[in-house]
Amino acid sequence: MNKLLEEAKALQNTLIKHRRYIHENAEIEMELPCTTKYVMDKLVEMSYEPKEICKSGVVAIAGGKNPGKTFLLRADMDALPIIEETDEPFKSKTNYMHACGHDLHTAMLLGAAKILKEHEDEIEGTVKLMFQPAEEPIKGAQAMLKAGVLENPKVDAAMMIHVATGTQFPSGLLVVRHPGIISSASDWFTIKVKGKGGHSSSPNLTIDPLNVISHIFIALESINARELAPADNAAITVGQMHGGNTSNVIPDTAFLSGTIRTFNNETRLFIKKRLEEISLSVAKTFRAEAVIEYSCSCPSLINDAELVKDFKSYTSSLVGDDKVVDADKAQNGAYATMTGSEDFGYVTELVPSIMIGLTTGSTADGYVYPHHHPKTKFDESPLYIGAAAYANMAIEWLKNNK
Ligand SMILES: [Zn+2]
Ligand SMILES: [Zn+2]
Structure with a gap:
């Protein structure tokens, strides 16, 4: 197994803990006091100096010891105003529910943060971690952009991951869409x-x-x-x-x-x-x-052509060819374009960016409810794959784009 993937796998239990804590304490919109405190505490424990640049918007920096460009990794942290109806032991204790999987995104980016810190001396440039509030009401990305998330240091390229449950794909696949417009x-x-x-x-x-x-x-x-x-x-x-x-x-x-x-x-x-x-x-x-x-x-989310190529190449070496799926080829392109929207679109208007899908539960394995459903569930087993994909993309892209 690839060394970085092995390191990520060793973090799996911690990632599950992160995810379940955030899930139980689900919060919505720009009001994420419990979630941001948890994220900032964990980052401090890893020796980061996280900053809350706007309400519930957290940024942390890894690397910066060697000259190079800046790569941004983004996770959203907000839940939905839905009362959870699952039988999960870590069911939400609030009136809100992580029914879109943003709890998994936050856990995976914390995992990437840990890996990046351990490889900080090797990073040829800077990695900026963006923990964003209010994706669902389409407010958070704009708020963080207004607060300067792309400045100091200036961001050269960006990536986000969104999990996908209730699809026909087995868990643990990284799904890459085509260059150009991929969301409405x-x-x-x-x-x-x-x-x-x-x-x-x-x-x-x-x-x-x-x-x-x-x-x-x-x-x-x-x-x-x-x-x-x-x-x-x-x-x-x-x-x-x-x-x-x-x-x-x-x-x-x-x-x-x-x-x-x-x-x-x-x-x-x-x-x-x-x-x-x-x-x-x-x-x-x-x-x-x-x-x-x-x-x-x-706005629509736009995938950068170079980043699509780069992600496929770097990530195939990380997890193997068979785990990196081309959405245009799979399922006759059924997942190539999303009718949903994603406020990362605002970031993609400003810097070359890419959105990656991570499959976290297929209908065949019993994950039958779609996102935003009060009974939806997510398979946690690929959390470490998401964390590794984030960290690996940043490290490799910076190495190859000096
Ligand atoms: Zn959603
Ligand atoms: Zn979402």
Whole structure:
């Protein structure tokens, strides 16, 4: 076995401990006091000097003793507002759940930190460790970028890993996607409609906003069905519609909100334009007023072509050819592009970057629930593989890109 992989394997029990502690104490968004304290304490124990550069955003530096470039490794640390329904002995003790596997990411990056510290003298440049809050609400990466995560020292390239459960792949495979756009851009919208409330017995004296949002909902369906080319993949989904408090009152206002997922900027702009035109004119048709607001937007994640090549070559030597899977070839490319979004997209806009998948539970092995499900589970056995892949990529890339 490769020496670095062997070192990572020796850390496996510690990685499980890290993961379970973070899992039990799940926290969300930018409020991760318990998680960041744990991460910072562990980093200090490893002789790092971690800094909280913004709320719940932690950075630590390895290497820097030899001249060279700077490679950034990123893990997100936030959970979701979901009540856990698994029977795991380390089930969440909070009202939140690590249902996306970010607890595994944090544990793996702590593992990489340990390995990098032990190899610090050999690092030909600097490795920056980025422990990020609020990936799920798409806020954390931007907050850390604003706080200067890519500066001092200036980052030259970056990598993240995301685990994947409930897939057809067996556990422990590192999945590489193609160069270019690999995740959707995401735009969150709210359409607020103002009508005129009144008594349910006299609808003629009111402007019913519930009627209006219903028509807007149906009309928005036509963008995808009738206005986009079949090849313009996009998902326009309304996730909530609200209005009214009781049966015999027509409310004053109502709103619906949802997300737009797209894979190229032209489609993205077209949909936003049509969403606005349709909502405003449907509201007008029914004598109401509509206002459209975008609460958050996330660009697509872009894989750098050179880093894709480099990762395949460095990681095949680490874990073996058969453990590094090309997503375009596997499953007829079914996993090559993700319809989900990832706020690491903001980093990929600024520096050459790569996202890697690590399989952590196949449906055949009983991991049948998808990410974000209250019953989802993750196989912990590949934690050390993720830690080794992180550390190895940084060390090798710096050695080969002086
Ligand atoms: Zn998620
Ligand atoms: Zn996630």
